[in-house]
Amino acid sequence: MPIAELPGANIHFERKGAGKTSYIFCHGLGGNASRFEKEDMDWYAEHFDVISWDNRGLGRSGSSEKYSLPLYANDLKNLLDYLEIEKVVIFGVSWGGVLAQRFAITFPETCSAIVLDSTSSEVNLKASENWYKRGEIARLGVDRALAGRELSQAFDGHKTASSHTYSRVLPEHVNSYVAQCRATGGLREHPLTPDLESLNVPTLVVGAGKDTVAGAGGSVILDRTLPKSELHIFPDAGHGVYATEREGFRKLLLDFLGRLNLI
Secondary structure, eight states: OOEEEETTEEEEEEEEOOOSSEEEEEOOTTOOSHHHHHHTHHHHHTTSEEEEEOOTTSTTSOOOSOOOHHHHHHHHHHHHHHTTOOOEEEEEETHHHHHHHHHHHHOGGGEEEEEEESOOSOOOHHHHHHHHHHHHHHHHOHHHHHTTOOOOOSSTTOOOOSTTOOOOOOGGGHHHHHHHHHHHHTTTTSOSHHHHTTOOSOEEEEEETTOSSSOSHHHHHHHHHOTTEEEEEETTOOSOHHHHSHHHHHHHHHHHHHHTTOO
16 A cells, blocks of 8 residues: 655555656545545546545545645645656545645646636635534534534535534544535635636636535636636536546546647
8 A cells, every 4th residue: 555654644645557647636525535546547547647645634644633724735745746746737626626726826836737626716604604514513423513503505505514414534534524624614714716816827627517515606716716727517417527427527638638738
């Protein structure tokens, strides 16, 4: 099992393929890259040098004393240095898209392109409350976290944090999961949007018309903010277009990166 012993965290990664472009997969909130590795990595390896990794404190990576969005982004940069990779295409889904934005803002010279799937650079008040409460449900349990309260939807069709939310977060992953929930909720008061306005990196933004987790509004905000963005909304896809609309997404991805001469 490949483990990179990095400053502050031991990070699990997988690497496959031999394309001229390195493609980094950044997983969703509280998750890991194992599903991508089982269901998708072989296809990507036909086109790219593809790397997946688990965030600190999640999946097969080691725990840490500290968790924050900048630290997750630094872990990725340290992993790339460990693998001696200078330029990459960064793909991020949901929380992974938030991480990818933070990485690109901090290390723009490392990014050949960015792909942002079902994510946003900011959230509204109701979404912020929901993300915070998701972390509290994992930390305290439903009864203590909600005390009978039902939260309001952030948008029509939104799947809110409620008494029906069941957390499957393992005890050893709770600290990292809570940190990611709080960082996502914190995008209301500390949005990434202003920092993206000067990010001169080609970006493919994809959203899903049936996304009950993040909605498609954040994708529109990203497209309006990023100077070199392309927006594609898949009307019948759910959260995580790369997996819920594989054929259409893959065709779009190859076209986008092909025009950048990255394949």
